[in-house]
Amino acid sequence: MQQSDLLDKVVSLCKRRGFIFPGSEIYGGLRGTWDYGPLGSELKFNLKQAWWQEMVRNQENVVGIQAAIMMNSRVWEASGHTESFTDPLVECKICHSRIRADQEEEIKTHEGTHKEQKTEWTEPKKFNLLVEAKLGVVEGEKSTVYLRGEITQGVHVNFKNVLDSIRVKIPFGIAQIGKAFRNEITPGNFTYRSREFEQMELQWYIKSDRKEAEKWFEYFKEKRMNWYLSLGMDKNKLRFRQHESDEKAHYARDAWDIEYQTPFGWKECEGIHDRGDWDLSRHAKFSGQDMSYLDPETNEKYMPHIIETSGGVDRALLFFLLDAYSEELMTNDQRQTTRVVLKLHPKLASYKAAVFPLLANKPQLVEKAREIFKNLKTTGLNVAWDDRGNIGKRYYSQDEIGTPACITIDYQTLEDGTVTIRDRDTTEQKRVDEKEIAPTLNTSYLD
Ligand code: ATP
Numbered sequence: 001m002q003q004s005d006l007l008d009k010v011v012s013l014c015k016r017r018g019f020i021f022p023g024s025e026i027y028g029g030l031r032g033t034w035d036y037g038p039l040g041s042e043l044k045f046n047l048k049q050a051w052w053q054e055m056v057r058n059q060e061n062v063v064g065i066q067a068a069i070m071m072n073s074r075v076w077e078a079s080g081h082t083e084s085f086t087d088p089l090v091e092c093k094i095c096h097s098r099i100r101a102d103q104e105e106e107i108k109t110h111e112g113t114h115k116e117q118k119t120e121w122t123e124p125k126k127f128n129l130l131v132e133a134k135l136g137v138v139e140g141e142k143s144t145v146y147l148r149g150e151i152t153q154g155v156h157v158n159f160k161n162v163l164d165s166i167r168v169k170i171p172f173g174i175a176q177i178g179k180a181f182r183n184e185i186t187p188g189n190f191t192y193r194s195r196e197f198e199q200m201e202l203q204w205y206i207k208s209d210r211k212e213a214e215k216w217f218e219y220f221k222e223k224r225m226n227w228y229l230s231l232g233m234d235k236n237k238l239r240f241r242q243h244e245s246d247e248k249a250h251y252a253r254d255a256w257d258i259e260y261q262t263p264f265g266w267k268e269c270e271g272i273h274d275r276g277d278w279d280l281s282r283h284a285k286f287s288g289q290d291m292s293y294l295d296p297e298t299n300e301k302y303m304p305h306i307i308e309t310s311g312g313v314d315r316a317l318l319f320f321l322l323d324a325y326s327e328e329l330m331t332n333d334q335r336q337t338t339r340v341v342l343k344l345h346p347k348l349a350s351y352k353a354a355v356f357p358l359l360a361n362k363p364q365l366v367e368k369a370r371e372i373f374k375n376l377k378t379t380g381l382n383v384a385w386d387d388r389g390n391i392g393k394r395y396y397s398q399d400e401i402g403t404p405a406c407i408t409i410d411y412q413t414l415e416d417g418t419v420t421i422r423d424r425d426t427t428e429q430k431r432v433d434e435k436e437i438a439p440t441l442n443t444s445y446l447d
Helices: 003-016 038-057 073-079 104-113 152-156 159-165 210-230 278-287 313-324 363-378 391-401 411-416 434-446
Strands: 020-022 034-036 062-064 086-091 098-100 125-128 131-135 143-147 172-181 196-206 238-242 254-262 265-276 305-312 325-332 335-342 353-357 383-385 405-409 418-423 429-433
Touching: 003 020, 003 313, 003 325, 034 038, 038 062, 038 172, 038 196, 038 210, 038 313, 073 143, 073 152, 073 278, 098 104, 152 172, 152 196, 152 278, 152 305, 196 210, 196 313, 210 238, 210 254, 210 265, 210 305, 238 265, 254 313, 265 278, 265 313, 278 305, 305 313, 313 325, 335 391, 353 363, 353 391, 363 383, 363 405, 363 411, 363 434, 391 405, 405 434, 411 418, 418 434, 429 434
Parallel strands: 062 172, 353 383, 353 405
Antiparallel strands: 020 034, 086 098, 086 125, 131 143, 172 196, 196 305, 238 254, 254 265, 265 305, 325 335, 405 418, 418 429
């Protein structure tokens, strides 16, 4: 399979099988927005859960919050977003299209569309990415609010609330997953650059000490890379890249990206940033509140520094899909067919297993299969039911959506209570007792 076809194949699979649809499609769409369908919602939920499990619940000193999307506009003044959350933009003098000045490939592609004329560009202009909304009921008196451009600030403005309500001591972290909005100039590459997307972030508060910052920075770089690897991402397609000094965001002292090799180049999946004491100092200044930390043991008072890990849920999901998509040539009855398999990690897969009666027109088989299906559902596993077409077609259909195991109920099941479990990746089948299905799924796939 050509790498250049991969994105198109994933986009089409996502639409066809209910992972991701274009936003507001029946009205012609809304650029930069995407809707997650039945299978996409499950996958996204599993992805967020895997992140939360690792970054919050498995840790001793990380707590989570859910802040509001709309915040007092002063927050964005303090954080520097009203002033500095900008992209440099150039405008084509022929057709007035606007493109980010740092997107060389897009600029070249655009120039190709004006073959006859020589494209000229305006000087780069700054364009603010914050999305505005109007709040209030009286016309003329509505106030402008911004839909948050990053989820980070909702955490920092609650720093004191968390400290005062939960017993945490530095070093500690506050995690959040939620939506962010950006007026992206050139949304594209499917969900990679959207105008509405989700982020998953940890803000880690530490002592204001260079050595501490360096230590934790390295710690989180490794931890975050390992998370992608632990969920099966190809290690040859992952790398770190440090930001050049002119590329760093206004708050960042040091910034490294975890990048994934997509069909459209190496692209950022997540950033690890040393934010220094920028956020808390600025909020202290703009709100007039004391945002410092008093060490209960040493009585030392200081403004904590922050190391953040900031990943995109939608980007990670897209990269997991690109990584998992594979096509295999199979020989069946001397005929060659292509099997599409999404080799998603079972923890991410939308369904953990599918249950089939061997034949849909044999009531005894269907009854037994439904009993097994229902029992599996009570164990908390998300399982699918399929009784359409023949078994071969059902296997292919489940392979294409990444279901790790298919369970078939046949005549032998009625005699001795055993079923076949067929593995998505090896296509091998083994017989297990029906009581062993859930433990087998848990140990072979989900541990
Ligand atoms: P880029 O350089 O690609 O615009 P960024 O450096 O501005 O990204 P951050 O502000 O560091 O991104 O945001 C953290 C994470 O949020 C990114 O690593 C990415 O996964 C995700 N993200 C940012 N912008 C978008 C977007 N427009 N669509 C989808 N995900 C995004």
